[in-house]
Amino acid sequence: MMEIFTSLLTSGISLATPLLLAALGEIIIEKSGIINIALEGMMLVAAFFAMYVALISGSPILGLVAGVFSALLSAAIFALFCVGAQADQIITGAGLNIFALGLTGVLLRRIFGLTGATITAPTFTILPVPFLQKLPIIGPALFTQNALVYLALLLIPITWLLLTRTRLGLHLRAVGENPAAVDAAGLPVQRLRFAAVLIGGSYCGLAGAYLSIAQANTFIEGMTAGRGFIALAIVIFAGWRPFAAAAVALLFGVASALQFQFQAFGLKVPYQFFLMLPYILTIVVAAFFRHRIQAPAAMAKSYFREG
Amino acid sequence: MKLFSKVLFAFFVLLFISSCAKEKTATNQFRVALLSPGPVSDAGWNAAAYEGLQRIEKELHAQISQIETKTPSEFEEAFRDYARQGYQLVFGHGFEFQDAAAAVAPNFPKTVFITTSGNTVRPNVAPMVFELEHATYLAGALAALLSQSGKLGMVGGIEIPPVTSTFDAFEAGAQSVKPDIKVNRSFIGNWEDAGAAKQAALALIDQGCDFLIHNADAAAAGVFQAAAERNVLVFGTNKNQNDVDPQHILASCVSNIPAAFVEMAQLVRDGKFEGKIYRLGMPDGVVSFEINPQLQSQIPPAVMTRLEEIRRQIIAGTIKVPSKV
Numbered sequence: 001m002m003e004i005f006t007s008l009l010t011s012g013i014s015l016a017t018p019l020l021l022a023a024l025g026e027i028i029i030e031k032s033g034i035i036n037i038a039l040e041g042m043m044l045v046a047a048f049f050a051m052y053v054a055l056i057s058g059s060p061i062l063g064l065v066a067g068v069f070s071a072l073l074s075a076a077i078f079a080l081f082c083v084g085a086q087a088d089q090i091i092t093g094a095g096l097n098i099f100a101l102g103l104t105g106v107l108l109r110r111i112f113g114l115t116g117a118t119i120t121a122p123t124f125t126i127l128p129v130p131f132l133q134k135l136p137i138i139g140p141a142l143f144t145q146n147a148l149v150y151l152a153l154l155l156i157p158i159t160w161l162l163l164t165r166t167r168l169g170l171h172l173r174a175v176g177e178n179p180a181a182v183d184a185a186g187l188p189v190q191r192l193r194f195a196a197v198l199i200g201g202s203y204c205g206l207a208g209a210y211l212s213i214a215q216a217n218t219f220i221e222g223m224t225a226g227r228g229f230i231a232l233a234i235v236i237f238a239g240w241r242p243f244a245a246a247a248v249a250l251l252f253g254v255a256s257a258l259q260f261q262f263q264a265f266g267l268k269v270p271y272q273f274f275l276m277l278p279y280i281l282t283i284v285v286a287a288f289f290r291h292r293i294q295a296p297a298a299m300a301k302s303y304f305r306e307g
Numbered sequence: 308m309k310l311f312s313k314v315l316f317a318f319f320v321l322l323f324i325s326s327c328a329k330e331k332t333a334t335n336q337f338r339v340a341l342l343s344p345g346p347v348s349d350a351g352w353n354a355a356a357y358e359g360l361q362r363i364e365k366e367l368h369a370q371i372s373q374i375e376t377k378t379p380s381e382f383e384e385a386f387r388d389y390a391r392q393g394y395q396l397v398f399g400h401g402f403e404f405q406d407a408a409a410a411v412a413p414n415f416p417k418t419v420f421i422t423t424s425g426n427t428v429r430p431n432v433a434p435m436v437f438e439l440e441h442a443t444y445l446a447g448a449l450a451a452l453l454s455q456s457g458k459l460g461m462v463g464g465i466e467i468p469p470v471t472s473t474f475d476a477f478e479a480g481a482q483s484v485k486p487d488i489k490v491n492r493s494f495i496g497n498w499e500d501a502g503a504a505k506q507a508a509l510a511l512i513d514q515g516c517d518f519l520i521h522n523a524d525a526a527a528a529g530v531f532q533a534a535a536e537r538n539v540l541v542f543g544t545n546k547n548q549n550d551v552d553p554q555h556i557l558a559s560c561v562s563n564i565p566a567a568f569v570e571m572a573q574l575v576r577d578g579k580f581e582g583k584i585y586r587l588g589m590p591d592g593v594v595s596f597e598i599n600p601q602l603q604s605q606i607p608p609a610v611m612t613r614l615e616e617i618r619r620q621i622i623a624g625t626i627k628v629p630s631k632v
Contacts, residue, residue, distance in 0.1 A: 007513045011506050108348050115354035118551045216501030218528040221346040225500040260510035263493035271494040
């Protein structure tokens with residue numbers, strides 16, 4: 001019984017990690033008053049470049065760096081449009097998602113041939129943490145994972161600290177609530193938002209790299225499979241709070257792991273029901289633990305100084 | 308007004324570009340098109356069809372075209388589009404294309420619509436069914452003969468008849484040599500999510516399965532990854548995947564899809580096409596079961612003899628492999 005629980009948690013954490021990373025990044029971006037629906041696209045671009053660089057260099061670490069860098073570039077493009085040119089954020093985000101799907105598809109076919117090759121890229125392997133992995137139940141689940149999972153776990157408190165305990169975090173939140181006041185105080189509104197998009201984008205880079213060089217060891221067109229949008233929902237369910245986002249992501253991950261265990265167990269229930277399970281469970285829990293936190297007041301609104 | 312003139316301008320630019328792109332067509336050249344349900348870069352199901360199309364271009368000097376379509380409305384639109392342009396043969400690569408083919412076909416009697424798998428037949432619509440079941444039946448028998456735990460697992464993409472049918476045959480093959488064997492299946496709901504496929508495979512391994520088979524196309528990368536992490540053996544499907552992970556892929560269930568595409572195109576070009584179900588299996592040499600030479604040593608000679616016997620009986624037709632499609 002305990003073993004099943006541990007394997008459920010292990011699998012759940014590994015499914016939750018990319019969602020968590022993307023959600024944390026999105027919290028930072030949305031707190032600054034920008035809504036970035038291009039999480040999916042940024043992750044996909046990062047997944048591709050992480051795989052490609054890991055493959056040609058033989059080093060998953062270089063792959064990770066390339067993944068984060070490529071996501072930063074996509075985030076910079078997004079910020080140029082939405083912050084610099086004050087374009088509509090939803091339209092730009094949707095455009096970026098489609099662009100990412102096309103770009104990675106074209107590159108994959110250019111580099112690996114039209115009909116593809118089965119790519120096997122070097123990956124982050126499981127790295128048990130001494131002593132901690134011996135803890136009952138949660139030890140093996142939390143501490144026999146790969147390095148990126150540990151990084152994601154560390155980023156939960158770091159993101160929280162950044163937003164609530166640093167000057168930059170205070171400024172970012174202020175920009176998201178009342179950019180005019182921030183402007184009046186003499187702070188650079190657009191530059192702060194630009195910074196938030198870049199920081200959030202790098203989180204998406206980690207999430208994308210996780211998919212291609214930590215979870216699977218390959219790149220597949222469209223392999224993000226909607227995770228960017230689930231992360232978007234997690235941010236809202238969690239009320240823009242990093243620890244709550246971790247809890248919701250973990251819940252979703254464990255629910256997904258549970259449905260695979262149910263299927264593997266050979267229960268004679270249509271599998272579509274099991275596939276629905278994580279979504280239903282998350283909605284039910286979110287409905288029970290309702291929060292009254294409002295979205296940042298200036299979210300999705302471009303800031304123009306009133307002249 | 309300003310917006311309207313901008314949109315109008317963009318429209319004319321597009322019109323201009325598309326008129327430039329208009330292909331020069333030889334009037335009576337043989338033209339073949341392919342509708343693939345996913346990217347042809349998947350090194351699997353779709354890639355095999357595209358290879359077939361490329362061979363048709365080379366060997367039959369046909370003009371070819373391919374489009375990726377995801378939804379039933381896109382299927383119909385693309386079928387109609389190609390037929391209107393005068394393509395003599397359009398492949399819809401999958402079970403899901405048959406309704407769209409049947410809906411469009413009566414309006415375009417000069418175009419032949421082939422769906423790979425299915426059972427819908429019209430004067431100019433025919434399914435080409437790969438009996439991969441012949442090979443998965445053998446895989447099931449081999450897995451059951453070698454399994455220590457008495458449990459086998461299957462990971463599928465979407466639960467559609469061609470997939471469940473290969474799984475049913477795998478199960479039947481396993482039970483034919485070991486009636487009390489347990490075979491469990493798991494589906495991920497798409498063909499791309501390797502991460503989900505990996506967790507589905509790990510869950511099966513957690514339940515004690517020591518042999519896995521997949522029918523999940525590109526997402527199978529996750530199944531192979533799980534097999535490598537837990538050191539269990541796995542079967543490849545559709546293409547020969549033995550090289551993907553020579554340490555863990557024991558054998559592959561292979562459909563020679565490109566060869567079948569060329570053969571079909573030849574029939575259509577020569578006017579020998581008939582509206583009927585074309586079944587292509589092990590006896591036709593289109594389907595085969597390829598054991599990975601690097602792991603051949605893991606199969607005892609007695610098991611190998613038994614396997615050969617089953618293979619002979621499938622080809623001779625004395626074993627009826629169950630098939631739903």
